[in-house]
Amino acid sequence: MMGAENKGHDHEEAHLYASKEEMESLVLDKHPLSGNSNGNSNFFSSYRSAMSSSLPDSHHPLSPSAASAITTDSDPLLSPPPYPELHGPSSHDNSYIKPPNYADFIFTPFDGEDNKGLESPSPSSANSPTSFSRSSSSNSEYIRITVSNPQKEQETTNSIVPGGNTYFTYLITTRTNIPEFGAAEFSVRRRFRDVVTLSDRLAESYRGFFIPPRPDKNVVESQVMQKQEFVEQRRVALEKYLRRLSEHPMIKKSDELKVFLQIQGKLPLPTSTDVASRMLDGAVKLPKQLLGDGTVVPHEVVQPAKGGRDLLRLFKELKQSMVNDWSGSRPPVVEEDKEFLEKKDKMHDLEQQLSSSSQQAESLVKAQQDMGETMGELGLAFIKLTKFENEEAVFNSQRARALDMKNFATAAVKASRFYRELNLHTVKHLDTLHGYLGLMLSVHSAFTDRSSALLTVQTLLTELASLQMRSEKLEAASSKVFGGDKTRIRKMEELKETMRVTEDAKSVAIREYERIKENNRTELERLDKERHTDFLSMLKGFVASQVGYAEKIANVWGRVAEETSGYVKESI
């Protein structure tokens, strides 16, 4: 590890000198900054806008690839120094983000091998934090999803309103080497509604699993925001979501996801659980026929009553839950798994801490951003002063001062740039916190799956018990009548039949409950393991970038301190 660090530093040094030319590229163009205040304010505002946004598409007049190096060796007292010129906003470079690349390389030596996850930290392709740090499982499985090309389309079915509804579709491209997909690269067009469907279907099929939460519907925002901005925001969110799905070991292999990513045309997943929930009935299987698979895979699902339209069942389960809560008696089966309960508490704690950490991380990012901005503004103010003194210079002392100011200002602007680059890294790393906070939602719903399955079991047991009681009563009553009563006998038979069905349902429900419990357990294990790895990467990454940029900033100022050290010696 030490070796890697050293190599990193050397590399960084080399890069620092190599890009010195790029960095010392402050060039004050006489034209836009000449005397008139209009020119000044225009320039200032474009610089401001560059400063205030951290997105790469902003115009950045201080792009490192602009202009040439300054010759600092001319004697300032003999002739006015060639002061730096700043290119106008027209020569902006969208590759403002480029410089961090080498920093990125250096500062992530621990995940450098996983190149498929690694790419430049441009916020536009929002990487989920998990794809960065963990190489995807031991085998060389690979799946990469991109969402792009939003297009407006017309709603064809709704002919009531002329000109109809419009909606946006997004091009979803998948590259993978997973054999189950049957192809290496494919694309489909999907709209947001399809994503909601996908998410709902996954929630049903993967009860007990920690399913990444889907992006919000943002109904208000879609009305209030600018169309383009909103669509872009949604595109980014969709990409993040799909990528997270594809990283989940179970979901990435799911039929639902496969269908979503591959099947052209209309999404063939049911949009609602029209599978009317039968009374404690049992298995519902996904129409496997769609995928050409004739056999029914034992993928039993007991739909939660809330999802279905079974009012009677809802009523019974509600009654049961009230009994659980209010009566003194213990329900027939309880959550006994102590380990689980402990884990649950822990998750609750974790969520709270994640929430406050996430908040503090945001504040930290803002503070770093502000620091960079103000440092830059200070530098700018001195650049203006430099220009001013040089233009108005009558005495050599003024020229000397102008030179000092220039060096100072240059350093300040460089430092400002470093702060902002550092911030990009910080955002990237601390995003892990936000990501896991979001994941807590899925943990909640997985735990909810478990408790509703338990409730179903309890309800069925209660039901069974009462059926049993009725049957016994009936038997006792009918034994008193010799020879039996036709109606009573029929009733008893019906009752016995109901009991059998209920008994079956109970078995299914118990199986389901156990299944979900097991899912919870494995997911919790997975979560813990992945969280450990991700958090460790996050810490390392955060600290490494702090080190790296602190060193760079120290360098920049160290040089100025040296250059001005003469003044301090004089005063003693």
Place this chain on the structure above:
Amino acid sequence: MEHQPPPWSVSGSSQSPRSPSSQPYLHVSVIDPVKLGNGVQAYISYRVITKTNLPEYHGPEKIVIRRYSDFVWLHECLFEKYKGIFIPPLPEKNAVEKFRFTAEFIEMRRLALDIFLNRVASHHKLRQSEDLRTFLQVDEAVMERLRAHETGIFKKPVELMQIFKDVQSKVSNVVLGKEKPVEESNSEYEKLKHYVFELENHLAEAQKHAYRLVKRHRELGKSLSDFGKAMKLLGSCEGDSLGRAFSELGAKSDLVSVRLQKEAQQLLMNFEEPLKDYVLAVQSIKATIAERANAFRQHCELSETVKLKEINLEKLKLIHSDKMREAEDEYKEVKEASEKATRRYETMVRLMKEEIIQFQEHKTLDMGVAFHNFADGQARLANNMADGWRGLLAKLEA
């Protein structure tokens, strides 16, 4: 004697350790700030120590107690009597800050007053001022009387400042050609005036950003500290090694945060203050420019008056009027006044020429020191932070 931090003004040091004691010397220092009084009446008193071998002073060493308004008195006296010279600026009155008498504020003010006094004592003309001698030597009771008495004439310092500003703005209107000017038509001087006014704007902006930067350091320190605390708590949810890592991060964040707060204070004292001082110095020059305009106007007006009187006198001579004697006396009076005014004006022009050169040189030195301190401070801060984080990184990678 209290250890004094080196002043950020090179131009403000009357001390020169290399000068042998046989040479005439005048060393001054302002130390030991003490808060006196209560509530609204509260003020700070300082000890002013003078060490000298000059004959005009009573003895080799003298210690007196002075307060801010005494310094203001001295400043006004100097401004009145030494036209043409840029009187060193005083730190601003700032009545609001007074209620928040933090240790840092008190120290900054003490330093600024020390620099002011040193600049006066090392200025070749100002150091000869009788008012300076008075300031450095009389006891508090006398000083108080003087302060009150002069206050009567000059009115309370705050109002005086207001008058100065009014005069300034009135004259700057004249100077900048907004009213009908009785103005010097000297292009070099025009250029200077323009330079001074522009310079103030630029400097004020730089100072504004410098002050903001101090705040940013404080804010970053605070958010880092809060972040560290949150991380520690988060770590307590995790187990063993990861939990330890989080708590180490939290601890380190705390340390870095403290360092940032320290740097904020340093920045304030060693960079923002000098910049503020620079702005005040430029304002002092503006006041002198206003005075010069006054002097010039007086000189012009009196010259005119003399001519008129002369013509009048000639007329009276011709008709042998008995008013002639009166007129002659008047004429002599006015002529004397006019010559005085002209001399005054010309002295000012001469002095200002020298002063400007000194000003530019001093400011280059002062800014050089300020830049150095800033850069040095930032470099040290960054290096400390890098070392701190690096140590943590090594632990994490283990």
